[in-house]
Amino acid sequence: MAATADHSTTGANAPAYYVSTPIYYVNDRPHLGHAYTTVAGDVLTRWHRQRGEKVWYLTGTDEHGQKIMRTAEANGVSPQEWCDKLVEEEWKPLWEHLEIANDDFIRTTQQRHTDRVQEFVQDLYDKGEIYKGGYSGPYCVGCEEYKLPGDLLDGATEGEKLCAVHKKPVEWLEEENYFFRLSAYGPKLLEFYAANPDFIQPASARNEVLRFVEQDLKDLSISRSTFNWGVPLPWDEKHVLYVWVDALQNYITAAGYGSDPERFAELWPASVHLVGKDILRFHAVIWPAMLMAAGLPLPKRVVANGWLMVGGEKMSKSNLTGIAPTDLTSHFGVDAYRYYFLRAIPFGTDGSFSWEDFSARYTSELANDFGNLASRAAAMVGKYFGGVLPASASDGEAEQALKDGLAKAVEAADRKIGEELDFAGGLAAIFEFVKQVNGYITEQEPWKVAKTAFGDGGSDEGRARLATILYTAAESLRATAVLLNPVMPSTAEKLWASLGAEAGLGALSAQTIATVADWGRLPVGATVTKGEILFPRLEEKPAA
Numbered sequence: 001m002a003a004t005a006d007h008s009t010t011g012a013n014a015p016a017y018y019v020s021t022p023i024y025y026v027n028d029r030p031h032l033g034h035a036y037t038t039v040a041g042d043v044l045t046r047w048h049r050q051r052g053e054k055v056w057y058l059t060g061t062d063e064h065g066q067k068i069m070r071t072a073e074a075n076g077v078s079p080q081e082w083c084d085k086l087v088e089e090e091w092k093p094l095w096e097h098l099e100i101a102n103d104d105f106i107r108t109t110q111q112r113h114t115d116r117v118q119e120f121v122q123d124l125y126d127k128g129e130i131y132k133g134g135y136s137g138p139y140c141v142g143c144e145e146y147k148l149p150g151d152l153l154d155g156a157t158e159g160e161k162l163c164a165v166h167k168k169p170v171e172w173l174e175e176e177n178y179f180f181r182l183s184a185y186g187p188k189l190l191e192f193y194a195a196n197p198d199f200i201q202p203a204s205a206r207n208e209v210l211r212f213v214e215q216d217l218k219d220l221s222i223s224r225s226t227f228n229w230g231v232p233l234p235w236d237e238k239h240v241l242y243v244w245v246d247a248l249q250n251y252i253t254a255a256g257y258g259s260d261p262e263r264f265a266e267l268w269p270a271s272v273h274l275v276g277k278d279i280l281r282f283h284a285v286i287w288p289a290m291l292m293a294a295g296l297p298l299p300k301r302v303v304a305n306g307w308l309m310v311g312g313e314k315m316s317k318s319n320l321t322g323i324a325p326t327d328l329t330s331h332f333g334v335d336a337y338r339y340y341f342l343r344a345i346p347f348g349t350d351g352s353f354s355w356e357d358f359s360a361r362y363t364s365e366l367a368n369d370f371g372n373l374a375s376r377a378a379a380m381v382g383k384y385f386g387g388v389l390p391a392s393a394s395d396g397e398a399e400q401a402l403k404d405g406l407a408k409a410v411e412a413a414d415r416k417i418g419e420e421l422d423f424a425g426g427l428a429a430i431f432e433f434v435k436q437v438n439g440y441i442t443e444q445e446p447w448k449v450a451k452t453a454f455g456d457g458g459s460d461e462g463r464a465r466l467a468t469i470l471y472t473a474a475e476s477l478r479a480t481a482v483l484l485n486p487v488m489p490s491t492a493e494k495l496w497a498s499l500g501a502e503a504g505l506g507a508l509s510a511q512t513i514a515t516v517a518d519w520g521r522l523p524v525g526a527t528v529t530k531g532e533i534l535f536p537r538l539e540e541k542p543a544a
């Protein structure tokens with residue numbers, strides 16, 4: 001999944017590492033599946049920030065279309081009122097709670113978006129890319145998409161057809177509307193995929209798209225005239241734009257397309273569009289074709305993640321079995337939540353969530369391996385050296401093995417998380433190092449060495465050895481705090497504070513991945529304090 005580029009310069013117009021999430025439908029509140037992609041994007045962008053790169057992270061909400069309109073109607077409010085309420089009361093607060101550090105939040109009902117969308121489609125219309133025609137076919141309101149016969153399942157009654165994603169009956173729509181000449185773009189798209197083999201990831205997603213485009217592409221119906229909750233077509237206001245065509249453009253309107261050319265030059269093309277596998281075709285086929293038609297560059301990568309599953313089905317509002325992200329964070333904490341899903345499920349594949357698996361990983365990986373290591377090391381510096389970090393006297397083989405282990409972990413984590421979006425693999429590499437540090441302490445037995453350091457029979461040699469072990473442990477934790485900062489920012493900050501690192505090294509956010517493996521950065525004499533327990537014992541599982 002590699003695609004490297006130099007984003008390290010900071011001058012005006014230097015390219016930024018720009019990552020987007022899908023913009024979410026606000027017909028309902030966010031669930032674990034939405035949070036999964038948003039946390040992944042947050043970790044990816046925090047990782048690149050930690051490299052010292054210029055970064056831009058975009059998320060937002062998709063507010064037009066029939067689905068939102070019907071939900072608002074069913075709740076007796078206008079669509080705009082409904083969207084405003086959901087965005088302010090549900091979506092933004094959840095992202096804040098999960099410590100999502102997005103740089104912008106786009107809502108498709110904002111004028112900064114709708115004005116640019118109108119200009120964009122007018123341009124395509126003027127270029128002859130859009131024409132008027134008629135269409136009839138099965139439509140799924142849940143997907144906001146006309147379906148092909150191969151996309152449908154048989155329903156319970158004779159002739160009834162169901163959407164394969166939503167398992168709900170499709171509706172038959174017949175409309176006169178405007179079409180985008182998507183069919184003209186098949187060969188150009190195939191050429192583009194061939195020239196850019198990393199454009200669609202993972203490989204399974206790429207193959208699916210290739211197979212789809214290799215068949216004949218049909219022109220795309222891009223307007224609706226049977227309802228009005230959407231962006232009016234500037235040349236025919238009886239029609240509103242198909243919600244997907246409006247939605248996809250969020251990636252450029254938020255980046256300054258048509259309003260701020262300098263910023264747009266810095267941000268576009270996007271580095272990574274993160275998408276769920278169900279919306280891959282929109283991002284890897286329709287969106288690139290629209291950009292080609294407009295003469296704009298294409299995003300560098302579209303990366304599809306799998307679904308979080310419950311009982312073998314895609315997790316959705318209706319089959320969530322009542323679990324909201326905050327039910328999990330109130331039990332496990334926000335940082336463990338951010339960690340768990342990325343660690344437990346290889347990005348790109350479907351994965352099941354279970355309370356038991358989360359508890360087991362929390363206890364063994366976070367509380368025992370990592371949290372205990374941090375508190376034991378700090379406690380020993382407190383007990384034996386009054387909380388003042390001693391200098392390492394002479395490093396031997398055991399210390400060298402740790403330095404090598406750290407260098408290996410940094411290289412692997414940087415490549416896997418920063419380039420390959422293999423979060424599980426990157427975290428495994430970091431935790432391999434944490435395990436190695438634990439092994440080092442177990443083998444070195446500082447509590448025994450302490451007996452040769454102080455009191456009767458205490459020696460300079462004993463004190464020197466003890467100092468070496470504890471400096472080595474603290475220095476390893478210094479590096480671990482930096483590596484885990486993008487994933488668990490609050491925990492990493494607590495660790496940074498407990499190591500007294502700020503006084504000598506500055507803020508945790510100012511540390512870079514490039515220097516994290518440089519041994520000996522944590523200054524001798526740092527004030528080490530025990531601080532609070534990073535991962536407290538879990539309470540009993542709340543009753544369902």
Ligand code: MSP
Binds near residue numbers: 248307314
């Ligand atoms: N509004 C469109 C996206 C427009 S992007 C220009 C949309 N919205 S959505 O709210 O229905 O879904 C947004 C994303 O959430 C999709 O990528 C979808 O795959 C993802 N998920 C919804 N349920 C999910 C899981 N159970 N697991 C993982 N992601 C899932 O589609």
